[in-house]
Amino acid sequence: MHNFDINSIVDFQVAERFMRYVQIDTASDPHATSFPSTEKQKDLSRLLVSELQQMGITDAHLDKYGYVYATIPSNTDKEVPVICFCSHVDTSPDCSGKDVKPVIHAAYQGQDIVLPDDPSVIIKYSEHPDLQYQLGHDIITASGTTLLGADDKAGVAEIMDAARLLMNHPEIKHGEIKLLFTPDEEIGQGVEYVDLNKLGAAFGYTIDGEKAGTIEDETFSADGVRVIIQGISVHPGFAKGKMVSALKIAADIIADLPKDKLSPETTTGAAGFIHPTEVNGGVDKAEIGFIIRDHDTTKLMEHEAILQRIVENVVTRYPGASYTFDVKEQYRNMKEVLDQYPEVMEVGMEAIRRAGLTPERRSIRGGTDGSRLSFMGLPCPNVFAGGHAFHGKMEWVSKQDMEKAVLTILHIAHIWQER
Known part of the structure; x- marks a missing residue:
């Protein structure tokens, strides 16, 4: 034929x-x-x-x-x-x-x-x-x-x-x-x-x-993480010793992310990353969106644990503040x-x-x-x-x-x- x-x-x-x-x-x-x-x-x-x-x-x-x-x-x-x-x-x-x-x-x-x-x-x-x-x-x-x-x-x-x-x-x-x-x-x-x-x-x-x-x-295997930070909002004229700025906490969390590894701008090939994609909010409450990526699905949990430690360490420096850490599976x-x-x-x-x-x-x-x-x-x-x-x-x-x-x-x- x-x-x-x-x-x-x-x-x-x-x-x-x-x-x-x-x-x-x-x-x-x-x-x-x-x-x-x-x-x-x-x-x-x-x-x-x-x-x-x-x-x-x-x-x-x-x-x-x-x-x-x-x-x-x-x-x-x-x-x-x-x-x-x-x-x-x-x-x-x-x-x-x-x-x-x-x-x-x-x-x-x-x-x-x-x-x-x-x-x-x-x-x-x-x-x-x-x-x-x-x-x-x-x-x-x-x-x-x-x-x-x-x-x-x-x-x-x-x-x-x-x-x-x-x-x-x-x-x-x-x-x-x-x-x-x-x-x-x-x-x-x-x-x-x-x-x-x-x-x-x-x-x-x-x-x-x-x-x-x-x-x-x-x-990649992929998760999304939302970190929501609760601060304490007070009139700035009377804020001494009372105000806890969620926005400043968010900035510190982002500043404490690894600089030389685990970021899109420092990785290639099979290496994964923790990547903040957006931040919004104010003094009272702020939110940071992250994407977590790795070819090895088990490593997603490791990256998330690193991120949660960073968040925990920063938030404990601000008495009165609290946070939630929400992980959502995206794809595998x-x-x-x-x-x-x-x-x-x-x-x-x-x-x-x-x-x-x-x-x-x-x-x-x-x-x-x-x-x-x-x-x-x-x-x-x-x-x-x-x-x-x-x-x-x-x-x-x-x-x-x-x-x-x-x-x-x-x-x-x-x-x-x-x-």
């Missing part, structure tokens, strides 16, 4: 799709109490549903939580595990995602890339080592005043283009394939209300990684789950190889929807989407790398059927 050569496909639409999607503002909001955190994320989700329906994917729909579900039917007689491809529609609240103007820098030649709307924003060849792999590629950036949104609209566009190609090329044999687009990934809530029974997949792949050829099976290292299903990674690595790249297994100093999905029962490594310098104005992605990601998705679908 003649197998269709997936790599012979040339009618990609992924870059055009991507440039359409990034112009829709989908920033999530970490301070919102609703889900999804911003209604505008659904603007993109609704567009995805209508485009999927136009491709002939009849069950594509948006649920009340802002998830898009869709099914590409199987076209083989074989019993094949149901595979899901997943990416998130929201962009990081760290940088504006409003009025994104994508710019194509065709046939890149190794120059520094100056962004047109703010020439002080320069993507320097010397500072972005992955640019060395981009010679001759068409690089897409924002215009200098916003982020681009390659995290993760590159992944969204790649899954959408792969879906179109699977529907148009029945000669690519595959089992049933589920598509899932989530909101609020950037604020750590991405799969809060996903219905895995409805999804009905055995294994998944998030398309949310960075450099072409990479696949990630390890994330997906490697703990994925190691039990080695074939999921094997298929991913083989697909990258067949797409013409050298697979590179990486661990993430962060998390993905896949971390949570893996522990919810859907083992789910993270495949490259091609974006770089996420969450800021220097974000960029190559058209050719996005096309390689589309091929990788097609190969993953086909290899599961082959096996």
